[in-house]
Amino acid sequence: MTDTTTAQSGTDEGDLLAGFEATIARNDRIEPRDWMPEGYRKTLVRQVAQHAHSEIIGMQPEGNWIGRAPSLRRKAILLAKVQDEAGHGLYLYSACETLGVSRGQLTEMLIEGRQKYSSIFNYPTLSYADVGTIGWLVDGAAICNQVPLCRTSFGPYGRAMIRICKEESFHQRQGYELLMTMMRGTDEQRAMVQESVNRFWWPALMMFGPPDDESPNSAQSMAWGIKRNTNDDLRQRFVDMSVPQAEALGVTFPDPDLRWNEERQAHDFGQPDWDEFMQVVKGNGPCNTQRIAHRRAAHEDGAWVREAATAYAASSAAEVSA
Amino acid sequence: MSADERVRAEWPLYEVFVRGKRGLNHVHVGSLHAADDEMALRHARDVYTRRNEGVSIWVVKSTDIAASSPDEKDPLFAPSGDKVYRHPTFYEIPDNVPHM
Numbered sequence A: 001m002t003d004t005t006t007a008q009s010g011t012d013e014g015d016l017l018a019g020f021e022a023t024i025a026r027n028d029r030i031e032p033r034d035w036m037p038e039g040y041r042k043t044l045v046r047q048v049a050q051h052a053h054s055e056i057i058g059m060q061p062e063g064n065w066i067g068r069a070p071s072l073r074r075k076a077i078l079l080a081k082v083q084d085e086a087g088h089g090l091y092l093y094s095a096c097e098t099l100g101v102s103r104g105q106l107t108e109m110l111i112e113g114r115q116k117y118s119s120i121f122n123y124p125t126l127s128y129a130d131v132g133t134i135g136w137l138v139d140g141a142a143i144c145n146q147v148p149l150c151r152t153s154f155g156p157y158g159r160a161m162i163r164i165c166k167e168e169s170f171h172q173r174q175g176y177e178l179l180m181t182m183m184r185g186t187d188e189q190r191a192m193v194q195e196s197v198n199r200f201w202w203p204a205l206m207m208f209g210p211p212d213d214e215s216p217n218s219a220q221s222m223a224w225g226i227k228r229n230t231n232d233d234l235r236q237r238f239v240d241m242s243v244p245q246a247e248a249l250g251v252t253f254p255d256p257d258l259r260w261n262e263e264r265q266a267h268d269f270g271q272p273d274w275d276e277f278m279q280v281v282k283g284n285g286p287c288n289t290q291r292i293a294h295r296r297a298a299h300e301d302g303a304w305v306r307e308a309a310t311a312y313a314a315s316s317a318a319e320v321s322a
Numbered sequence B: 001m002s003a004d005e006r007v008r009a010e011w012p013l014y015e016v017f018v019r020g021k022r023g024l025n026h027v028h029v030g031s032l033h034a035a036d037d038e039m040a041l042r043h044a045r046d047v048y049t050r051r052n053e054g055v056s057i058w059v060v061k062s063t064d065i066a067a068s069s070p071d072e073k074d075p076l077f078a079p080s081g082d083k084v085y086r087h088p089t090f091y092e093i094p095d096n097v098p099h100m
């Protein structure tokens, strides 16, 4: 439902705000037609749209390998995975539209560079091992981010996340299994896996966003219950989960500072290159231009289909009423 | 239509309801855009039931849904608030009366 009219005559803004804050404090959900502060709505539109765009753009690096996956089994798996990512994008666009923006506006903001998507998808997929590494580390990092978002304060966003999280486990497991299969292969295949992990490790750590002391909007998002954990907390959780998985697989991470800290009962690890991160976010990553150009072409090339279906729907409706 | 309008032209928004399995109600799962009802059903199948999440789908144009006011303290729901006698706990029955 698109109706976002929330003005209540005779109720003043202070009461509305108090009601909103009481709902958040009770850990209850905010629903689309509830009154909400403009900043809350804007933050959500930005975050949910960015999340939706990431799912959609995220189809490209892996879609690139569907035709070249080495067997029918691997092709079918990858096709299903990429189709899921399309679904995730659609669940999230649907949630975002309840905040009063239209799908068309969101698509335009993406292809005009006015809204962002995750920096990770601006890195190229140079070898088939990257399909496995993306499933294991990139979907793995996404799971770390997404599980706490199932409890986010905005109802439609949380419900979309629950749906998405149910599907992500397949993504991570198929990637890890692909890598295990390659690790049982030739020396050359094992080297491909290690090389791929070396390229993706740091960009995967960047997926959690800048360090907490450089993430100015985090505190407000946490106060509103939109975010449930800080960037650094989630990054730590991801590193701790990934290390034993890497050991079982027989690969290493390219971080000389990575080691178990007995006192903290957690791993110490180095920082990604945050200058590189900022460059990629600003549009200067290896594939930014290509990703957006591809999305724009798909949108523009599909215009005639949308138009023809609209014309067909109009003519069948006219026939029915005639 | 100009080229720009053509790229922008948007299909109407539909709300999607899925019956998870026989014996359950249809439940709202989200929305999608489609040119007509038939396409909405097809898209709903692809978007919301890729893993046997449903045995039946309803789609309805979002603009065709009438909704109550969002305010929880709406007068619409207020009348049921003070009718405690509609609940079984309102009636005091001695402990030695079985099966009640």
Ligand SMILES: [Fe+2]
Pocket (backbone or CB within 6 Å): A055, A084, A085, A088, A164
């Ligand atoms: Fe996804």
Ligand SMILES: [Fe+2]
Pocket (backbone or CB within 6 Å): A085, A139, A142, A168, A171
């Ligand atoms: Fe995924």
